[in-house]
Amino acid sequence: MLRTIRAKFAVGFLLIFCLSFLLLNVTLKAYIRSSNRTIITSDLVELKNNGNVYVRQAFLINHFTNNDLYFGQMAEEMVGDLRRATSSDVSAYTVDGVLLYSSDQTKFAGRSTSDLKLALEGKTAYTITYAGSAGSVLYSYPVVIDGVKVGILRFAKDFSSLYEQTGRILNILFYLALAIFAAAFLFSYMLSRHITIPLVKLTRASTEVIRGNLDVRIGIRRRDEIGRLAANFNDMIGRIASQITTIGRDRDRLKALHEQEKRFFDNVTHELKTPLTSILGYAEIIRENGEADRAFFEKGMAHIVDESRRLHGMVLNLLEVSRRSAAKDEAALVDAGALLRDVRDAMELRAKRYKKRIALNAEDGLYVLGQSDRLRQLFINLLDNAIKYSSPQAEIAVVAETDRAAGAVRFAFANPGVTLSPGDAEKVFEPFYSGDRTFKEEGSVGLGLSIVKAIVDDHGGTIRMDSGDGRTTVRVALPAAGKEEGDA
Structure with a gap:
């Protein structure tokens, strides 16, 4: 289509220039002919005036009573004198149109006699005859003496x-105009190519984009509108490619999240169903047998209590996940070190149950701005996670200290045990991520560290996990707050 546009440009310019050239040529010819007529008319008027002066003088010098007769008698002399005076051939006629004398009768023979007929009617007239570059005029007028036409x-x-001079001028103007119009047409054609060639490139590039090739670029280096259009096109394709890449990444991430959500739903359904089934089974047997079998009764009641506690913990975790989008409580000054000691004391019993111990090294005055209940849950989840996944009879090392250079309070929860791969260590904090189920505790649905990450993010902190060489360490950094800041 753009080649058609280029052809339209060429044909349009050609038509415009041809019409303009023809119009200019016709106009110049008409103007020059009009100018020639004006010059001829002026010469003829002067010719008539000279002839009239000569005839009047001749009649004044010789007082003839019969002017017509005298005009005939002096015709030969008068024609000769006027021939020499005007450098033109002259013929004298009677008032009836009869030729009296002619300086060169061949110049009048075979020519139009319309001017002579008009002169017989008392009018002045002339006839112009063209023959190539030559031109001649026949000029006739009646001679009137004292109000009487005498010849x-x-x-x-x-x-x-x-006419030769004006012809040469016309030829010069013709070739000059032709050269100017040819140069203008050539310039216009080159300009049209200069415009349409980039458009052809743009069309080809856009066709490639339609076919899915986003690596195409237009190599047009110009400082005009077309250059800016090409640069904008390249930027647009670059942004489209970037957006498509981002969309692809988001699509893959959404797909992974969807799969994680499905696994999460399956896990929650399974983990909730298993203890409920066990509780229901023991409860029905106890209802039927009562305390007849005391040993079974005690075993069943203990199982029901343990499973109920596990259900309660899972429900609390699920509720915590649902609270992430809820309104946050106002932050207050919290002594994180004292809070961590309380949590350590409470979790010591759970650690002993697994034959493990917790070693805490916490500085005094570790103040942060936050929500005490949620920070407590943060520490509980991290210690619980360390207890569950550490080696048997392991010592869990907890360190809490101030990083004054960074203006932060740092916590480290380290435990020996089976380590995670680098990929799992990066993903353990993602929502719904359950990790390698080989090392997963029964009843866990993979929400603990996700909740921990949400609490840390809400407090403006950072969290990461380092796992390797038989040891896993979770590091948390929270913005530090001075005591006077909380008082204010």
């Missing part, structure tokens, strides 16, 4: 030099 004078004047 007719007819002149044959050659204007070939005038």
